Each structure stands twice: as structure tokens, then as C-alpha cells.
Amino acid sequence: MITLAFTQMLYYLGISIEEYGGDDGLRLAARSRFPGLTDLRDSTVFYYVVLGLLLLLLLLGRRLVDARFGMVIRAARSNEARARAVGFSPYRYKLTAFALAGAGCGLAGALLDSILGATVQERRWCPRCEIATERRIHRCGTSTSLRGGLGAFDNDLVNLTSVLAGGVVTWALA
Numbered sequence: 001m002i003t004l005a006f007t008q009m010l011y012y013l014g015i016s017i018e019e020y021g022g023d024d025g026l027r028l029a030a031r032s033r034f035p036g037l038t039d040l041r042d043s044t045v046f047y048y049v050v051l052g053l054l055l056l057l058l059l060l061g062r063r064l065v066d067a068r069f070g071m072v073i074r075a076a077r078s079n080e081a082r083a084r085a086v087g088f089s090p091y092r093y094k095l096t097a098f099a100l101a102g103a104g105c106g107l108a109g110a111l112l113d114s115i116l117g118a119t120v121q122e123r124r125w126c127p128r129c130e131i132a133t134e135r136r137i138h139r140c141g142t143s144t145s146l147r148g149g150l151g152a153f154d155n156d157l158v159n160l161t162s163v164l165a166g167g168v169v170t171w172a173l174a
């Protein structure tokens with residue numbers, strides 16, 4: 001109960017800070033830039049960064065499966081008691097594998113959220129406050145107009161889609 005209470009306190013603190021967009025959320029004007037490395041505003045560059053990360057993740061996954069780590073995981077899946085009898089701690093290896101799959105899930109979700117947010121997520125505009133918002137009715141009470149993206153694809157749906165896709169990646173990796 002105390003955890004829920006603190007979560008609600010932090011939630012209301014987060015949506016009350018006007019400098020960071022309040023309940024409209026923090027708007028990023030563009031995709032990330034990494035000076036000296038790359039500029040993700042260019043869709044072609046973004047595509048190749050995502051492709052490179054995917055290939056890197058697949059390569060690391062293959063290396064892990066072929067390494068001792070992967071052999072222990074496979075041994076534990078086959079017969080956990082035998083893996084324990086030869087001196088390995090299957091729990092630690094399984095926990096590490098779960099954490100690695102979670103990291104892959106987070107990366108996949110972040111990349112998908114970025115691409116969906118930049119392409120199909122609805123972008124609305126409040127004519128009274130002259131500010132971009134994600135709400136159909138802005139907090140000033142004015143109806144907002146659709147400026148881009150798909151009308152039904154709001155920020156919550158983009159986040160839900162990204163979380164579910166990340167979960168599928170975790171399921172596939174684990």
C-alpha cells in the first residue's frame with residue numbers, strides 16, 4: 001500500500017511540473033543527435049542504425065549461445081539437477097539470461113517507440129495556447145486539431161505497442 005501511495009505521489013509530482021510539459025508530456029522536437037557519431041533525424045541513417053543494432057544483437061546472441069554461458073543454459077534446460085551436479089549454478093545463469101533478454105526487450109521497445117512516435121503517432125495542436133499537445137481537449141478546455149499522424153494512434157497506444165513488441169522480443173530471446 002505504501003508503494004502505491006509513493007507511486008501516486010511521484011506520478012502527480014511528474015505531471016505537475018509545467019517546465020517539462022505537465023500532463024502533455026515532454027515533447028522532443030526531433031530524433032536524437034549524437035554529435036560526432038550520428039544524426040538520427042535522417043531516416044536513412046536511423047534505418048541503418050537500427051539494422052546495425054539488430055545485427056549486433058544477433059551476433060552477440062549467437063556468441064552467447066556458442067559460449068560456455070549458452071552451454072550451461074542448454075544443460076540446465078535439459079536437466080537442471082545434472083548441471084548443478086557438475087558444479088554450475090543454473091539459477092545464476094538463468095537470471096543472467098533473463099536480464100540480457102530484458103535488455104534486448106528494452107532496446108527493441110525504445111527503437112520501435114522512436115519510429116512509431118516519429119511516423120504514425122498523432123500530433124495535435126491547441127489553437128488557443130499555440131502549443132503542440134497529445135490531448136483531444138487541451139487543459140485550457142479548447143478542442144485541439146490533428147496536425148499529423150494517425151488520429152487513433154495516440155501516445156498511449158504507441159507506448160502500449162512498443163511494450164508489447166518488446167515483450168515479444170523478450171519471449172523470443174529467452
Ligand SMILES: [Zn+2]
Pocket residue numbers: 126127128129130138139140141142
Ligand atoms: Zn490550450
